[in-house]
Amino acid sequence: MSSLVGHQIKQSETVQKLIQDLVGEVTKLNSQITAPREASGEFKDAGKQKIDQTGLLRGRPLHYPYMGTGAGRGPFVELEDGSVKLDLINGIGIHLMGHSHPRVIAAAVRGSLSDILTQGNLQPNNEYRLFTEKLVQIASKKSRMKYAWIATCGTMANENALKLTRQKHSPARYVMGFKDAFAGRSTMMAEVTDNPAYKQGLPEYNEVLRIPFYDKKDPRSAEKSLNAMKEHVAKHEGQISVFGFEPMLGEGGYQAAPREFFIPMLEFCKSKGIAIWMDEVQTFTRTGEYFAFETLDLGQYVDICTIAKTAQIGATLYTEEYNPKPGLIAGTFSGSTPSLCAGMEMLDMLGEGFLGPNGRINQIHRRFIDGFNRLNETTCKGLAQDAGGLGLMIAFTPLDGKKETVNAFLNKLFANGVIAFPCGKDPVRARFLVPAIIKDEEIDLALKIIEKTLIEGV
Incomplete structure (x- = not known):
């Protein structure tokens, strides 16, 4: 009788003990990383x-x-110059559970023991099926999406989404999107992205039609955006394939919008047969639910949704209507086995008290926002303005909000022990992609360092 050796390997008590011992040793070593520290003489020069x-x-x-x-532990990461930082950007949002989480390490090690390290869409292993099944199960609870296609990153997931809509609505080719949007780094996604610096020297296809995003200071914001959309559709009737958008602007400034802002535009698109594509590459798992379309209760409208970052790989989810013809989307690589295993483990972990209105993600959000507002009203009066965001995506406007000032502030903040990145323009904001495992005392420590840096000035 033949045996499935792969299953025997995974179930082997010896293998499981080795993984447990390895993770235990790594966790023990990482336990030395307990707080920010400056670069040390022993490693400083070599690190530089x-x-x-x-x-x-x-x-x-x-x-x-x-x-x-x-090496790292939770929100802390050790650098080659001997310093330790509070990592509140997490590889631009990859490390949802922080650094060196024992469960994530164990999952990745299990994946690395597979016969192959990189899986493909033509010759997948069982992890490919399990990950796809997990995504479909989560997405289909509050939407009509029933399929998922795995890709290597968010850009490729977005490329696949655009392909699905253009095939379905051919020869329509135009894309409607928000001003200040970000979609990725490929040639086409640079076109969808509304940032001239990201497409210097690239061809202009003139296939993206811009709509203003939500302006909380303007009570007519939703009306203006809907009118802009209607004008585009009137001018390009039958030529628009998709309305693609981030439910919260990412690089565009971490600007969020209420459900009421989106509904009229989504209903109008439905009435015109225009596909609705939500780009959740950055919001996936961060807004208090698995998807921002759940948080905003927009799932009924969504035809296609893209994810990446915290998933450890990219994926495009879609409804029956947008299931593509064979050959449109493929690719040699779909993702590494360790990434698939680690991504599944983190999705499982999220179900353990992180989600929902009172889950840990929203607790973290409230503590940070309350902290920034308190600083802006007291010791840093007027220097930490307009704190906001969704869930683990948090931003505020430091100092005068000018590009040079904010970059100088962020560089000084890095030197003081906290990692954050800029986003937006006029004003430029400081953004944080906070790990879900951060503790209250670590949030308070981050706020203390931010306070110190604001008071020091630039």
């Missing part, structure tokens, strides 16, 4: 050499003098 060399090899310096050693 590695960072400088990386800049030379790729033709441009790193955004921050950041090179991790591969």
